[in-house]
Amino acid sequence: MRVDGKAFRTIWVADDGQSVEIIDQTRLPHVFEKVTLSSVAAAAHAIRSMQVRGAPLIGVTAAYGVCLALAEDASDAALDAACEALLATRPTAVNLRFALDAMREAVAPLPPAERREAAWRRAGELADEDVRLCQAIGEHGAKLLHAAAKGEAPLQILTHCNAGWLATVDWGTALAPIYTAHEQGLPLHVWVDETRPRNQGASLTAWELLQHGVPHTVVADNAGGHLMRAGRVDFCITGSDRVAANGDVCNKIGTYLKALAAADNGIPYYAALPYTTIDWTLADGDAIPIEERSADEVGRITGRTDDGKLATVDILPAGSPAANPAFDVTPARLVTGLVTERGVCEASREGLLGLYPERR
């Protein structure tokens, strides 16, 4: 997608063919800065510190992390160690495990001397596939948005966290339908949940939409319920970090509250995700591990001072503890449907199996 009019992906192979470049998402929306990853440790750090985040992008970054590991040492032991280190970076998004399994499958059977080239090829395929998946999600989801439109007035869409192109390689999951419908001329407006404590909505979703000229308004996470009761939201859509086989949706903390409000007001709530986010091994969402992140993310916040510098401030009383669960699970009963690269289905085992019959 475009940044100051120029097309970017969130991750790409550097000109030297030996390293990977990313956009440092911890600096947005204040500073647009690229970072070069030259080792598996750097890739693991980028995921853990959330320089890259979003389930699909975490997966692709991990795939490139395997390439960087093999460039140093292409042995079985190095492959195992790299996969273990990368898998441990973040617990909730299942795309990470998917990407590492795909990389291992592509390189493990080969003699070490052939692994490097195969790894770069496979990681590139995974990145390109992610773009195609998101484009397809955009097309299927845009049809839902057109169907929900009511005459001339802009369709009012609420989203939580960032499931835009910054969360994937390009296009996004929840935002792909919005970009697609916007480019097709559908009048729409996006309510952007701030998404405390890391503010991915205020920092990333708002920035993306601003760059692309999509009308939007940032609101505190608390506001969505009121907006829905007041008839000011027509459609809710988010991404997901892991969908269980029964359609339960794990996503950024706070998603469950918006799904409750949508259900209470008869507003559709969809989750948009590629097949790499579906965890067929889990019968329901209660078994999904919920990452507990640092309390500092609640107590400290970074922004621009009036003289344009970045500053980090403490907002809690010194001595008050904080807790920071990063995800929650929305039961399938609150999810109107799932939008995947294959189409739209009910959030249920039967719905998912209808789109993925090979999993029967």
Place this chain on the structure above:
Amino acid sequence: MRVDGKAFRTIWVADDGQSVEIIDQTRLPHVFEKVTLSSVAAAAHAIRSMQVRGAPLIGVTAAYGVCLALAEDASDAALDAACEALLATRPTAVNLRFALDAMREAVAPLPPAERREAAWRRAGELADEDVRLCQAIGEHGAKLLHAAAKGEAPLQILTHCNAGWLATVDWGTALAPIYTAHEQGLPLHVWVDETRPRNQGASLTAWELLQHGVPHTVVADNAGGHLMRAGRVDFCITGSDRVAANGDVCNKIGTYLKALAAADNGIPYYAALPYTTIDWTLADGDAIPIEERSADEVGRITGRTDDGKLATVDILPAGSPAANPAFDVTPARLVTGLVTERGVCEASREGLLGLYPERR
């Protein structure tokens, strides 16, 4: 309540008997600073700028504002102008109208020369009455907490915004039962919603609880639903800015989302409020005016830098708009009960009339 061990109210008559002192709540939790109000304009500014906030405290501050106006000019015209200016400061809390009506009733029938003394006396009575109301709410609510306790483990209570002593003259509404039960020895722990965008939970509730040694943990507003699903919340309680005659509860933006989650998980949700918060003129909550505050409250945040200074930072992309509705309405069907100075009732017309039969 205590600040560094010393007892304070949130508002009191200064030693000169001619002005009023308040705690500047916009500076908490970083700086504890008193401000002297010497004119009705200063009182109106204190309410509008949220140096004082919380429905009961807004009412008492307005009452003292009338005293300050009459000290300058005790005419009918001055009384009218003062009441009009004070009533316009904030639209949602009905306690403001209650206090101004009470002041007018006390002074308007008197000749101007007798109004000043009567005004100070009546405002003092309103302040003292607020303390008694909150103490009674604390006693009734504490019984609910004891009844909800399960053996030795601390009772897990979630609250939203600040309805503590800082929101009233002393004790608080939602926090009064917590302080009372804590002093009675009930083991408890409070989950404190940060309460974006003005962070009254993180800034004020956490600070109050810390000062009083009540165990607590601050969480992002997004976290409460997850904590409830995970069985980590036993009881929800908030204050209210206005309760309609049918029991609908208007309170800080985001309360509705927590009430939905409590209902979805079979957890009781109570609102605690004095009779001055009940608006018998409104059949239901949909007619309550919802204050729309400045977008700057969403986009800018103040905290302490690492060198101990206060700094304000911008957190949105330059160019992204924000919206800031300050309250929402929780339908009575989601409210387990109302705790008032007279006891606990169902959130319904019949429930309220049971406690206030003189309103039949």
